[in-house]
Every structure is written in structure tokens, then in C-alpha cells.
């Protein structure tokens with residue numbers, strides 16, 4: 001069969017790689033893909049933008065695609081799943097109505113409240129003065145979030161009231177984010193350790209968890225500096241103990257799937273819960289995403305031993321219980337190599353050197369912001385590559401990843417040097 005992957009990032013490269021590894025698959029088309037998917041065996045890039053719904057639909061029909069997998073949130077929030085389903089095509093992802101769980105923070109906070117799912121206290125504002133007064137009364141640290149999709153740039157964790165108020169002014173004036181900032185959500189600051197808890201959600205509220213992961217969102221070593229889309233991730237996340245895992249399923253995932261169904265938005269697809277785990281092991285929802293995480297997908301899928309096509313088909317057919325995913329006991333660590341001036345104004349157009357180096361069986365380079373030009377991989381976005389290493393523990397996985405990173409370079413490249421540090425600190 002032929003598969004279509006929608007998107008062009010590191011997550012989509014990892015999805016395409018894993019789908020292509022299935023013996024059931026003849027070819028994986030990636031729309032539009034990147035230089036990494038262009039070179040991946042059994043994969044083919046097609047020049048169709050991830051948000052061009054009519055062109056994606058025409059492509060799937062022409063190529064007789066058996067299953068489409070959606071990477072990023074934008075086509076989901078535009079209703080790509082609704083459009084494909086209406087045309088009788090098989091597609092894995094949430095409908096437009098279900099994707100609201102990511103597209104609107106205000107919807108999600110209300111949803112969590114309606115279903116008594118643990119999350120930080122909050123208030124929603126459209127007026128600058130009222131928002132600033134609320135922050136002054138509540139005190140810092142406090143968190144200011146733009147409503148709507150803001151590609152990871154819409155959140156300010158403010159350590160002072162003045163910082164929070166500056167963020168409110170910027171977001172509500174529209175100067176920073178345009179329309180996404182027309183409403184702000186102000187949240188109480190949660191303390192604890194974060195984890196990315198992603199499940200494959202199928203028909204009739206069935207689901208299976210993926211391996212746990214932890215993302216490093218801050219730009220600097222030691223998790224300092226501004227937030228980014230993610231500078232690296234690793235799997236498993238030791239903070240997700242067996243007990244935390246059980247609580248996340250029971251207290252977050254199950255009521256969420258039940259609540260979405262009860263509200264007429266049954267959720268099918270990858271459901272990503274960004275959790276804060278407090279000292280007692282209690283999970284709180286920071287955010288939901290209606291898709292896999294990026295870069296979490298890269299280390300998570302490097303540990304998947306079973307067939308991803310079988311898993312996603314089982315979800316659509318409501319037979320997940322018969323096809324549980326099998327995970328390697330190895331740890332994986334993914335290091336993002338970023339372009340100069342990421343995340344503000346990433347440089348583009350630099351030639352990447354060293355991609356033909358042999359990284360051995362314990363490392364794999366996933367491309368994100370790259371394009372193929374005259375046979376060369378050129379930088380084309382902020383997060384350019386994610387190098388994933390595998391090993392018997394997180395220390396070995398980290399070493400394998402950085403050994404790969406060392407062999408690759410371009411002008412202005414930078415990366416964090418401590419991906420996985422929280423897990424390494426927990427090793428005996």
C-alpha cells in the first residue's frame with residue numbers, strides 16, 4: 001500500500017521513516033517533505049503544501065493512498081480529516097472540532113474545568129487593563145498565554161508582575177503575534193517536572209500510550225532562556241514512573257477522551273498531553289496537542305519495535321487492544337541542531353556539511369528545516385536537524401547522539417549540550 005504523510009518537519013521525517021519500515025508499505029509520499037525525506041528509502045516528496053487541502057485531497061485520490069497520517073496542527077485545524085473522511089479516504093488524525101483541543105487554549109481550559117481534569121487555575125482576558133490588574137493582584141510567578149496557534153511562541157512564564165504585564169500588552173496589542181494574541185489566558189504557575197504523554201487514540205475512546213518522553217523547550221543549557229519549539233527530547237522520561245503513568249491514563253487521558261466524545265467532538269489521532277508532574281506524582285495538564293510532539297516523535301519512534309501502520313490502522317478500526325505497540329528497552333536521546341538566530345529570525349540558505357558521515361546503527365539524523373537544492377541539503381528553518389542516539393541507558397543514548405552531532409556542521413549552527421540531563425541526574 002501507499003501512505004501519505006502531511007508535513008515537512010522532523011516529526012514528519014520520523015513518521016515517514018517508521019511507516020516506510022513496514023513490510024506492508026510500498027511507498028510513502030510526503031507533502032511537502034524535506035531533504036531528509038527526499039533521501040529516505042521508499043519515500044518520495046511531493047510539492048504540495050501541508051495547508052493546501054484541495055491539493056492534498058486530489059493527491060491522495062490520484063495516488064490511491066491507503067492511509068494518510070497528518071503531522072502538524074495547521075491542516076488539522078483547517079479540517080483536513082473532515083475533508084478526507086467526507087471523500088471516503090482513510091486518514092489518521094482528529095477532526096477540526098476535536099483539534100480545537102490544541103487550537104484554542106481558552107476552549108481547552110474551559111473543557112478541563114467542565115470535566116474536572118487537573119490543570120492550573122486561570123482567567124481569560126481581551127482587555128489589557130483588566131488583565132494587568134488581575135496579574136497585579138495574583139502576583140508572580142505567573143504565566144501569560146496567547147490564545148490560538150502561535151507555534152510555541154505564545155507563552156511567557158513571567159517571574160515578575162512587570163514582565164507579565166509587558167507580555168499582556170504585547171499580545172493584546174497584536175504587535176507580537178497578530179490574531180493569535182487577541183485573547184490571553186493567564187495561568188497560575190505550576191511547579192514540578194514536565195513530561196510529554198502521548199497516546200494513540202482510536203475509535204470508541206480506545207487508546208494506547210506511546211513511550212513517555214521529555215522535551216527541552218528552553219533554548220539554553222540547564223533549561224534556561226526563552227522558550228522554543230523544542231531543543232531536544234528523550235525517551236523514556238523517568239519522571240513518568242509506573243504510578244504516574246497509571247495516574248496520567250486515569251486522571252487525564254480517559255476523562256479527556258470521554259469528555260470530548262460527550263461534547264460531540266470524539267478525538268481520534270495522536271493526543272499529546274503536556275503534563276506537569278508535582279512532587280506527589282500528581283499530573284496537571286499544561287497543554288494538549290492534537291498531534292505528535294516535535295522533537296519528541298524522533299526519540300519515541302526510534303524505540304518503537306512494532307509496525308506503525310498496523311498500530312494506526314488498529315486505532316481506526318477500534319482494535320488497539322489486539323495490537324499493542326512494542327517498545328525497545330533502550331533509551332533514546334534526540335538533539336536539535338538549530339540555525340543561527342533561532343527562534344527569533346533563523347538564518348536560511350546555508351549548506352549542511354557532514355550528512356554523508358557514517359553514524360553507525362545507534363544514531364539517526366532526522367531532518368526538519370532543510371530543502372534539497374542541486375543535490376545538497378540547505379538550511380531552510382529554525383530547527384534544522386534532530387540527531388537521535390540510542391543506548392542501553394540515557395547516558396549511552398546521549399553519547400551516541402552527540403557523537404553524531406559532532407560530525408555535522410554549517411555556518412551559525414548551534415545546539416544544547418545537555419539534552420537528557422534530568423534523566424542522567426537520576427541514574428544511580
Ligand code: AMP
Nearest residue numbers: 120143155187188189190217274286287
Ligand atoms: P505551552 O505552550 O502551554 O506548552 O507552554 C510552554 C511552556 O511554558 C511549557 O512547556 C512550560 O514549560 C511552560 N508553562 C506553561 N504553562 C505553565 C504553567 N501554568 N506553570 C508553569 N510553567 C508553564
Ligand code: GLY
Nearest residue numbers: 215230293294295
Ligand atoms: N515539543 C513540543 C511540541 O511539539 O509541542
